[in-house]
Amino acid sequence: MATIDFWYSIGSTYSYLTVMRLAQMADSSGVAFRWRPFNVRHVMLAQNNVPFKDKPIKSAYMWRDIERRAQKYGLSPRLPAPYPLADLPLANQVALLGSEEGWVEAYTRATYRRWFEEGLLAGEEPNLSASLSEIGLPAERIIDTAKSPRIVEALSAATEEAMALGIFGAPSFVVGGEVFWGDDRLEDAVAWAKR
Amino acid sequence: MATIDFWYSIGSTYSYLTVMRLAQMADSSGVAFRWRPFNVRHVMLAQNNVPFKDKPIKSAYMWRDIERRAQKYGLSPRLPAPYPLADLPLANQVALLGSEEGWVEAYTRATYRRWFEEGLLAGEEPNLSASLSEIGLPAERIIDTAKSPRIVEALSAATEEAMALGIFGAPSFVVGGEVFWGDDRLEDAVAWAKR
Numbered sequence: 502m503a504t505i506d507f508w509y510s511i512g513s514t515y516s517y518l519t520v521m522r523l524a525q526m527a528d529s530s531g532v533a534f535r536w537r538p539f540n541v542r543h544v545m546l547a548q549n550n551v552p553f554k555d556k557p558i559k560s561a562y563m564w565r566d567i568e569r570r571a572q573k574y575g576l577s578p579r580l581p582a583p584y585p586l587a588d589l590p591l592a593n594q595v596a597l598l599g600s601e602e603g604w605v606e607a608y609t610r611a612t613y614r615r616w617f618e619e620g621l622l623a624g625e626e627p628n629l630s631a632s633l634s635e636i637g638l639p640a641e642r643i644i645d646t647a648k649s650p651r652i653v654e655a656l657s658a659a660t661e662e663a664m665a666l667g668i669f670g671a672p673s674f675v676v677g678g679e680v681f682w683g684d685d686r687l688e689d690a691v692a693w694a695k696r
Numbered sequence: 697m698a699t700i701d702f703w704y705s706i707g708s709t710y711s712y713l714t715v716m717r718l719a720q721m722a723d724s725s726g727v728a729f730r731w732r733p734f735n736v737r738h739v740m741l742a743q744n745n746v747p748f749k750d751k752p753i754k755s756a757y758m759w760r761d762i763e764r765r766a767q768k769y770g771l772s773p774r775l776p777a778p779y780p781l782a783d784l785p786l787a788n789q790v791a792l793l794g795s796e797e798g799w800v801e802a803y804t805r806a807t808y809r810r811w812f813e814e815g816l817l818a819g820e821e822p823n824l825s826a827s828l829s830e831i832g833l834p835a836e837r838i839i840d841t842a843k844s845p846r847i848v849e850a851l852s853a854a855t856e857e858a859m860a861l862g863i864f865g866a867p868s869f870v871v872g873g874e875v876f877w878g879d880d881r882l883e884d885a886v887a888w889a890k891r
Contacts, residue, residue, distance in 0.1 A: 548751060550746070550751060558862060562877060569884070682761070689764070
């Protein structure tokens with residue numbers, strides 16, 4: 502079965518769309534996705550990319566664009582969601598731990614739902630613990646482990662790996678050396694995987 | 697008949713895709729497009745948007761992305777095309793004159809074809825005169841008129857109009873107050889126009 506690496510950061514706005522529709526895409530396409538959290542903010546700073554928050558006109562467009570696309574996918578976010586994340590690394594350190602332990606997708610969906618549909622920032626309370634509890638995990642222990650040097654370093658290594666692949670933003674899809682950037686390239690990445 | 701304003705700058709790389717497929721889209725959709733040249737570089741500088749040329753990793757991705765999409769549309773550009781344009785205003789002053797006189801689409805296609813398929817920068821010689829001659833226009837007279845204060849001001853006014861609409865990049869499609877940014881949003885803009 503073809504596999505696509507799905508590189509994302511909790512903190513990326515457009516990743517909401519992908520996070521919420523990826524299970525269905527996996528089902529309908531027969532393609533498997535490997536969830537790869539990284540620190541997109543680190544990559545953007547390293548590459549002279551200005552984040553949305555410093556571009557008010559592009560930001561206003563982004564929210565409207567996400568709203569239109571969410572509608573198309575049958576999603577009902579409350580927009581604009583609070584932005585940006587204060588603790589982007591922690592949100593993604595938890596995700597990275599989840600990718601080791603098998604609950605990364607469930608956690609990411611739970612935390613994005615709270616962020617985009619209930620207005621509670623990811624990576625901090627009450628979103629963080631509630632999202633972990635919802636999927637049956639001991640929040641306190643998970644958060645402690647996610648803050649450990651081992652996981653901090655693993656997220657940093659994943660971020661370096663993303664940069665080495667040519668990734669500069671999130672979400673990105675990588676298949677057979679090809680990078681596809683943006684939720685709107687998901688269909689293209691799937692088509693590429695099935696060639 | 698529904699009409700979409702197609703805002704673009706000769707100098708925008710992704711606009712190549714739109715310029716080359718818009719006639720077919722107009723035919724198949726029954727939607728009319730009004731070609732609106734503006735100075736995207738001016739808008740980006742005003743809005744803190746870093747152009748591709750200053751982001752090498754994103755630039756490399758852009759060319760590969762354009763290549764994949766061009767293939768999908770049956771186009772055969774020679775990539776990377778030379779970039780950026782030295783005289784972006786003049787290329788678009790000519791286009792603006794063309795939008796007054798009815799030959800904007802023919803000129804824009806001719807000059808993009810030379811730029812993207814023959815490696816000759818738009819807005820300068822030999823591309824400029826050859827593109828005008830190809831569509832049966834007296835190049836010298838056209839270029840003189842395009843350099844006149846009236847046309848310079850008209851391009852500046854169009855650029856202000858674009859910014860007032862919330863446009864921050866090219867190509868953009870505007871229909872019923874909705875802005876759609878990027879060649880990859882053309883289908884969405886058409887669907888919106890036909891609602």
